[in-house]
Amino acid sequence: MIRATLIAAVLATAPLADTAHADPVDFSFEGPFGRYDPAQLRRGLQVYSEVCAACHGLQYVPIRTLSDPGGPGLTADQLRALTDLLDPVVLPDGTERPRRATDAFPTRNGLGMGPDLSLMAKARTGFDGPYGTGLNQLIHGQGGPEYIDAFLTHFTDDTQDQADTAYYGNTVFPGGWTAMPPPLFDDMIIYEDGTPASVQQMSRDVAAFLMWTAEPRLEARKRTGIVAVGLLTVLSALLFALHRRLWAPLGR
Numbered sequence: 001m002i003r004a005t006l007i008a009a010v011l012a013t014a015p016l017a018d019t020a021h022a023d024p025v026d027f028s029f030e031g032p033f034g035r036y037d038p039a040q041l042r043r044g045l046q047v048y049s050e051v052c053a054a055c056h057g058l059q060y061v062p063i064r065t066l067s068d069p070g071g072p073g074l075t076a077d078q079l080r081a082l083t084d085l086l087d088p089v090v091l092p093d094g095t096e097r098p099r100r101a102t103d104a105f106p107t108r109n110g111l112g113m114g115p116d117l118s119l120m121a122k123a124r125t126g127f128d129g130p131y132g133t134g135l136n137q138l139i140h141g142q143g144g145p146e147y148i149d150a151f152l153t154h155f156t157d158d159t160q161d162q163a164d165t166a167y168y169g170n171t172v173f174p175g176g177w178t179a180m181p182p183p184l185f186d187d188m189i190i191y192e193d194g195t196p197a198s199v200q201q202m203s204r205d206v207a208a209f210l211m212w213t214a215e216p217r218l219e220a221r222k223r224t225g226i227v228a229v230g231l232l233t234v235l236s237a238l239l240f241a242l243h244r245r246l247w248a249p250l251g252r
Helices: 039-051 064-065 076-085 135-140 144-152 199-214 216-246
Strands: 155-160 165-170
Touching: 064 076, 144 199, 165 199
Parallel strands: none
Antiparallel strands: 155 165
């Protein structure tokens, strides 16, 4: 269960508890010109696959998108190898077939399963202040990836039992207690690219990957926005020049 439940940070829809704190993280995809780091996305995919996939699904993420531009950049061979490892698709008549790249990632339902993670990085808010002004959110965004990263790195050694259920202390989770045990430990996986697998490294990698699953077209959206702002700037300058040309004779 420890290896399978990665993001219980997303179980609650309430805002952060009074003692919660999510520090800004310098993710590569933040800011108007930010872009995803394909190597980080591949590491995040590895963390998801090896740690949390048994209890958390990605039912809104087609497997084929892992090879799209702006994503993890998996090759066709890597995509086939990953697909072969995933659960088969259960058909309406109860039979099974191998999962294909055109299918989505498996879902996870039932007792002990966690919430789907497809959109969690957009559904969570890591920055709430300062009180209603939205300045922090304007500068750093909503902070969904920061919330996931903070949750995964803020477990305490405290535990308690309630109604035959064990709860674990976490200073970021609303209320300070979560039914999910600490999912990450140093060197619990071996990154394929040789990056040291510290808890902080794994938490930030999987947070970045979950941001990509929630907004895989982020880079295209930013490019479109930059072009739109540029065109509006040129149009504004032309309109100003036209205004001066039309009204200048009347001002003499």
